[in-house]
Amino acid sequence: MSKIKLITKGLVKDNPTFALVLGMCPTLGTTTSALNGMGMGVATMCVLVLSNMVISAVARFIPDKVRIPSYIVIISAFVTIIQLLMQVFLPSLYETLGLFIPLIVVNCIVLGRAEAFANKNSVIDSACDGLGIGLGFTLSLTVIGLVREVLGSGSAFNWHFLGGDGMLIFVLAPGAFLVLGYLMVLFKKLTAKKEE
């Protein structure tokens, strides 16, 4: 598979949110606005690319029996590094995402890509795969966040185009499920047409 294809397949065919349906916890929890969703997506993408690269590089030295704990240690190290760096450079985003940053460790997307792709492929391919899946995740979270922000608070990327409030339910928890469900229907419909 070409490198470009590795990156683009994460956007549509293997889209982690709408096609693989992985990492639902941060998807539902952090998408109260477009920027929050994007921030979470980018943080996950950084961890994904770095952990994919390192795991593909060291996979053949790790005995099969301890591979999962080894991956977790590597992933959590990167997550903690991202968390510390975020506190320095993006303190406001760090405050909004809060608990969800350490939770990237147990995000099934990251461990899933390590298991399914990184430990059998080259470092470069794994980096491309991480980038593709990460971009797909970022895009999905941004779209969900944007829809929720537009409907729920009448703004887009913190830009208010509506006076007053929107439909608050979309910013609250039920709105996350509603938007995710409808977007998933839309996504399936669009991709089904493509395959015909």
Added chain:
Amino acid sequence: MLLSLGVICLVCSALLAVVYQFTKDPIDAATVAKTNKAIAEVVPAFDNVPSEEVSEVELDGTSYKVYTAKSAGQVVGYAVESSAVGFGGPINVMVGFDAATGAIYNTSVISHSETPGLGAKITDAAGHFREQFLGLNPRTFSLKVKKDGGDIDAITASTISSRAFTSAVAAAYNVFLSLNSGETDAESGASKPAETVADNQNNEEESNE
């Protein structure tokens, strides 16, 4: 097996130690800068560094941080860090008092986890809710939301957040009062009659219910 896992753990922890070392100072500096910014928002103009003039005040078993703002050696105001439990978790606020008048100078929300679009409006400094506190003297004003018999208009559909914010401000005011009565701070203590203290203690008991 043990060896490879051991090596991975060792390398990862070494890496973390290095990153921690590099980020520790900027994170600490950012925390201090944030406190200073919050203080600057809530007290009259000062020329000292209030984050270095901090005292701990104990009131009803809770410890509050009080920052003193001075201009040319004169105390111009106090910033009291206070908190209350809101709808989504603790709300930490900085409440500034004008030392000359004993009134609230301004308020600032340090951190909160209220619902976006509802309770999170307590951070909107230009909104009606926060404006109510500007220059308010709690001596002539009941620091409780109208639903609880006070004088503060709560944010629509966010009574719990409004109540928490208001009670945090009331707690800060009590700290400010105890500061004046306890330390015999001449310039600001004199401006408050004894009855105010008693009056406000009443208030606080009610808000604790």
